[in-house]
Amino acid sequence: MKKIFALILMVGAFSCAQKEEVIDYTKMSDEERLKAATEIAQSIIMVDGHVDLPYRMKVGGFTLQREILDVSVRTPDGNFDFPRAKEGGLDAPFMSIYIPAGNQKTPGASKALADSLIRMTERLASTFPDKFAMAYSPADIEANFSKGLISLPMGMENGAGIEDDLANVAYFFQRGIRYITLTHGTDNLIGDASYDTTGTHGGLSPFGEEVVKEMNRVGIMVDLSHVSDNTFRDALAITKVPVIASHSSVRKFTPGFERNMSDELIQAMAKNGGVMMINFGGSFIDSAYAAGSAKVREHLVNYLAENNLSRTDSAFKAYAEAYAAANNPFPTVQRVADHFDHVKNLVGVDYIGLGSDFDGVGDSLPTGLKDVSMFPNLIAELLKRGYTKEDIEKICYKNIFRVWKAVEDYAANQ
Template sequence: MSQGLTSEEVHRSAIVLDTHADTPQRFVDERWDFTGPLAGGMLSLETARNGNLAGELFALWVEPTQWQGRFAHRAFSLLDGLLEQIRLHPEAMVLCTTADDVLAAHASGRFAAMVSIEGGHAIEADLGLLRLFYRLGVRAMTLTWSNTNEWADSSGDIDDPAVVHHNGLTDFGREVIAEMNRLGMIVDISHVSDKTFWDVLEVSKAPVIASHSSARALTNSARNLTDEMLVAIAKTDGVAMVNFYPAFIDEDYRLAWSAQRPERQRAHAALEEEYAGRPVPFAASTLIDREHTARLPRAPFSSLIDHFMHMIQVAGVDHVGIGTDFDGIPQPPDGIDSAADLPRITAALLERGVSAEDVHKILGGNFLRVFRAVQAVAQP
């Protein structure tokens, strides 16, 4: 890549891809349009264009308590919401199921919409449902959310004695990984327990990703990856994406946020009573978290960049990417309010000494490589 480019020129010349946003809930619960005003969110077509975001791995997140007994139904509803946006705006966005699709979308000036399931409970322990999701365009699955499911342990409840755990993956969980490999579906280990992580790397024949996890060495959250995990992901030629959630990138913020937890739990419980057994829309529940977030100083932007630099140092620049968690977190760190602010990441990485060529890898090239590698392992 030619030298002497400004940070803006470096950013604009990259294919920028984000591997985690919870925006589909807005399509369904708020009847919000991706091409409309941002309206309190973090990702829209306009902000994507302003931030040169070429594509998104949209998460189908099924809240495990609110949708008990209807996990797949909710996931299909969220998928339908995304597909309807694509149907309504074919000139602006397109469903992409391969790396080549992403490149073609970029060349045509359309936003690349990719799809992931967040939380393996959405397949209801049914490989047929997994295959059906694949046939409808889903190309990745985060094996667990914060809840342990029938076949894989989560980091979110691993210390809860009331939850039945499996010591990692069950035999069926290993079948899920094998079927994902066969299909060409990306295995995503964000949210899983440490033992599940190591079981997955032992089983998977394709590289894995951590779609939205940061570095545990800097911020002591079980959701983050240890240095040993980062090295292991690199050895499989996978990619770990930095999460923008303040509690995962700044230790002081994590401790302050944790201290608020009892108060937040009471507020959420009162909201659930108000809805009297009906699923609480995420737009309503996230207001509680945003109110509590507003009481804390914003996490510094430098903390986010520290995670990028640490993960580059430990895993190598070929194994780091971006997983913002937009529309799934109450607030990003200072200086990042929406996808329009992504050029700040490029500028900061260049200032820290990362080359323009390596910044391009982090912004999207590394994910495209893994996307291709996963689909190369697929079998008809």
């Protein structure tokens, strides 16, 4: 009897200890909360659904020579490199294999560019194996994380890379692509894009329907960022597995901006079991910034002409930076958190992820989220608003892993 009583006491003590471990981050000072957020970021896996490093490397002329572009060390520009990723706790940025819509005009050009950017990403991992590693599954990311390596999973931004050949879906799976954004800036053979008002297909094309089915079959996640609302609905009606939006934000804060997701689409995605990965770009976050940007651009174009300057002149760069800051202040990390709150309140925290669009949205990034080192600022803001550590884990990796594994499991049973 004494042994049983002692065991009951031990269980009770353990239960109390467990309860005591629950931390109320809302009662911390800002400094304490940021420290806690940094510790969380650096101790758990963090996945970002969309980082445009491959195209940045292409534009920068990536070679093995450090004087060109070496993101294994701190770089003076851009939003991503190894040291800053480690500081911010980013472990698995999806490398965007970005296909500009202009490539669609030349048969074969989209697939060729995709192959080139995939090779470039693989070269980054092979050149710096002590820092980066390729990743083709959640299991790969977990293994790389245990070794302190930054994983480089890949997603193809713009299904134009498939060209007009359904066999290329399986081809790109073999090349390592694990999601495909169905469209980009203009309608393509798969379906209609949010930025294009043409409405070529009225949603998914018949070919696009087959593409979605084939992506399900081989195990590539269907990414519905960039698609029109009709394409979004059509894809949800066809897919047999959860989908993602790798880098989209909430339309409520940007009325009329179809590139962001309406409440209807957010709810439909949640019903599908998918995950919406929030974009940090200023125009995605705040309509006031988007409107202000247009006015600033118009002023700066006139300023260039009036003063006979070019965009590369140092005098113009200094003026442009100062003018933009004074006339169109950047959104803040708090505004980004508003998007997370909206989705959480609408459908729950199980359907939210990170999709920064770092290296893809220029200098529009919010104050407090200018590069990958600053993820703890966002986490701290979410903790301040009552998000738990478990919530943060879901946002950082558990939600996207759930979707990814569901896609893997479905494909394995085909």
